[in-house]
Amino acid sequence: MEPQRTKISALVITYNELGYIEKCLKSVEFADEIIVVDSYSTDGTYEYLRAHPKVRVIQHPFKNYTAQKAFTLSQASNDWVLFVDADEIVTPELRHEITNTVNSNQGHAAYWFRRKFMFQQKQLRFSGWQTDKNYRLFRKSKAQFSDKRIVHETLEIKGSSGILKNKLTHYCYRDYRNYKNKMLVYGRLKAKEALQKNKGFNPILLVAKPTFTFLFNYIIRLGILDGFKGITVCYLNALCDWERYLELRRLEHEQKAISLKTISQRSS
Known part of the structure; x- marks a missing residue:
């Protein structure tokens, strides 16, 4: 009898992300549920999300990043959550590492991700971003967003943290x-x-x-x-x-x- 696979919720917040959200969602389709919280987009993002067969979309007013992400986290059905931005993409290598990690019972409550920053279609290698890392994979029962910050939000973790080897691709710069x-x-x-x-x-x-x-x-x-x-x-x-x-x-x-x-x- 095969061991039961650990389920993952993929979470995203959006506002006018048409043109980027499509690739993001495609990269997290391995998750057992995808929840997107949209802060009343005006460019067709919400309509696209409503029509997406694998997405549960909720509209919620934006107060600040911490409040919006805390609300989104509360909607997740599974304990393990993968939180990505709409302009981020999970590569096949990272996807494989994520699924192996949550099913291997390593004992960590959360994992840091390093990111590869993209300036349009070219990689941005330096400029202060080379050591950037963020929590992206964690257990809902062991983490909460700190109310001490409302931008560049941080997580308070109950337990130990690990770091994944593969990087998340971040299309940080679309245009000026x-x-x-x-x-x-x-x-x-x-x-x-x-x-x-x-x-x-x-x-x-x-x-x-x-x-x-x-x-x-x-x-x-x-x-x-x-x-x-x-x-x-x-x-x-x-x-x-x-x-x-x-x-x-x-x-x-x-x-x-x-x-x-x-x-x-x-x-x-």
Whole structure:
């Protein structure tokens, strides 16, 4: 009698991912269920997902990345979950490693994945991404998303972690506009995160942090070896920091205006 195979839930969150989600879903069809939570896409992504025979799609309003992924995790039927972004692809080699891992009873509660970053159709080898790794495979019963971060979310794991050998392919850069918009959104969410931690706006950091980010990734992290791709990605990553401090300043002004209005209303 063959041992019972461990079931896996593949989870994805989406917003306007048509053109990328198709390859992502194809790469995770080995999972026993595929759940996609869509934050009201306007480009046909939701309609495509509704018509997909192997996908259960749910629409849910987007608050931040941590909240959206925590909601998605709660929908999984199986204990083992594979969480991928809509622009990520599980290679055949990685798929084989994933299924072997969850069925081998190695004892780990979660696994780190390293990623191969793609600038359109060409690999981005440096620019600060070469040591990137994220939790992508883990047991639902042993993990939860930390509420301390609302962007670049992190998992709190109860138990030990392993790391898989094969890499996840990440099409991080589609075009300039898409990547720029993504960095601006990240920056604004990081500003909200900073405000929640009582970290105030600093005019020196408005200039110093983006400058440091660019130089660190372009020179120290060897973005210069990625050629034009490296310049573009390092600049846009620095733009994320610039937007963070601009947004933090705006949020602080907004907060002060509300406080003054409240005081004025109480005294009148």
